[in-house]
Amino acid sequence: MKRVSYRLSAYSSDLFGVASALFELGGLTVIHDASGCNSTYTTHDEPRWYDMDSMVYISALTESDAVMGNDKKIIDDIIRTAKESKPKFIALTSSPLPMIMGTDFKGIARLIQKHTGIETMGFNTNGMNTYDAGISESLAELALRFCKNSDSSNSPRDNSASASTSSAKKINLLGITPLDFSINGNAEALKKYYESQGYEVLSTWAMGNTLEELIYGAQNADLNIAVTLSGIKTARVLKSIYGTPFITECPIGKNFTSFYKKENNTSRPHPDKKTRNEKVVIIGEGLISLELKACLIKDFGFNDVKIISPLKLAGQIFEDDINLTDKEFLSKSDYFITDEEEDIAQISQNADIIIADPLYNRICTYGKKASEIKTRFISFPHDAYSGRIFHDELPEFIFDGTDNWLKDYLGEAE
Numbered sequence: 001m002k003r004v005s006y007r008l009s010a011y012s013s014d015l016f017g018v019a020s021a022l023f024e025l026g027g028l029t030v031i032h033d034a035s036g037c038n039s040t041y042t043t044h045d046e047p048r049w050y051d052m053d054s055m056v057y058i059s060a061l062t063e064s065d066a067v068m069g070n071d072k073k074i075i076d077d078i079i080r081t082a083k084e085s086k087p088k089f090i091a092l093t094s095s096p097l098p099m100i101m102g103t104d105f106k107g108i109a110r111l112i113q114k115h116t117g118i119e120t121m122g123f124n125t126n127g128m129n130t131y132d133a134g135i136s137e138s139l140a141e142l143a144l145r146f147c148k149n150s151d152s153s154n155s156p157r158d159n160s161a162s163a164s165t166s167s168a169k170k171i172n173l174l175g176i177t178p179l180d181f182s183i184n185g186n187a188e189a190l191k192k193y194y195e196s197q198g199y200e201v202l203s204t205w206a207m208g209n210t211l212e213e214l215i216y217g218a219q220n221a222d223l224n225i226a227v228t229l230s231g232i233k234t235a236r237v238l239k240s241i242y243g244t245p246f247i248t249e250c251p252i253g254k255n256f257t258s259f260y261k262k263e264n265n266t267s268r269p270h271p272d273k274k275t276r277n278e279k280v281v282i283i284g285e286g287l288i289s290l291e292l293k294a295c296l297i298k299d300f301g302f303n304d305v306k307i308i309s310p311l312k313l314a315g316q317i318f319e320d321d322i323n324l325t326d327k328e329f330l331s332k333s334d335y336f337i338t339d340e341e342e343d344i345a346q347i348s349q350n351a352d353i354i355i356a357d358p359l360y361n362r363i364c365t366y367g368k369k370a371s372e373i374k375t376r377f378i379s380f381p382h383d384a385y386s387g388r389i390f391h392d393e394l395p396e397f398i399f400d401g402t403d404n405w406l407k408d409y410l411g412e413a414e
Contacts, residue, residue, distance in 0.1 A: 017134025033095035175231025249325035253295025283356035310339035
């Protein structure tokens with residue numbers, strides 16, 4: 001039976017991606033559901049919940065409201081709450097039941113905005129797509145709503161990525177939430193890396209900044225960098241509004257060289273390495289996995305590294321209009337987009353090393369005796385997959401943090 005998991009878990013859903021992306025921005029986020037979705041998000045997927053206030057609510061959809069299609073209740077509740085709390089914006093997301101009912105979220109959003117005067121966004125999430133789709137849609141919609149009428153203080157940009165990056169100083173980092181980077185220092189390490197390369201990081205979409213800071217960053221950046229595939233749609237929106245070029249990269253491994261330095265021929269030469277013939281499989285977010293593959297090849301000498309990405313946006317990495325920094329490591333024959341358990345098991349079964357969230361270890365051990373297990377499993381916890389279960393094992397994996405994490409498994413990087 002397709003898309004049924006009996007050994008593995010499921011990734012965080014698209015509506016949780018919306019809630020995560022908007023969590024710190026002062027908005028009112030409403031999950032239209034009976035009650036279960038909100039508790040799942042707050043207790044498993046949102047590590048900031050106990051340390052930071054955010055207006056994430058559930059609509060408490062009842063059976064009779066669902067059967068009768070009563071949208072008045074949620075509209076009245078949101079209008080009343082918005083008048084009391086005065087959020088900077090309102091976001092509505094759908095769980096599977098309202099999606100099945102055919103609830104018109106964009107229509108409801110327009111009605112609420114008319115009554116409150118507050119920018120209101122309705123997202124047609126369904127609880128079936130993965131979290132990356134929700135992050136992508138919400139950040140892009142945020143850019144459309146709050147940047148479209150803003151005046152940029154910059155002169156028009158050159159749309160050529162290579163020309164613009166030759167003088168790029170001010171940047172925004174797009175597609176950052178704890179679902180991919182957690183709260184153990186990875187988001188801060190991203191900012192620190194780019195500052196060490198001579199950039200001024202204006203904003204990170206969307207951790208560690210206010211809504212006003214995101215808008216300012218959008219107006220004044222010379223370059224936008226999508227550090228996950230979830231940031232690409234926002235980068236495209238900002239390019240259409242301000243002409244700001246964008247690149248796609250995530251600095252992983254001490255020999256990572258940014259697009260800017262590659263364009264200016266200042267990349268570090270790599271010494272010849274002893275080739276390692278073990279077969280490696282990486283499972284996770286598409287761009288992070290690609291950069292990890294590049295690190296394994298450049299820093300550790302592996303030559304057979306495959307990627308499995310079960311996420312909704314994984315295929316974006318092959319689209320022609322993105323300037324992908326480590327494109328030379330992207331191969332369709334080694335990059336598999338699938339969420340089928342049997343496909344993942346088949347691709348992984350001959351691997352010598354698997355790097356993935358610990359829940360994927362079941363793929364290695366299912367139906368096998370201990371003496372039959374030959375694959376080495378390297379734990380790479382992912383908040384969007386196993387939640388908080390393995391936080392103690394979560395590494396800082398940005399730039400040289402990757403090598404510090406992997407050396408216990410693979411030896412010193414070269």
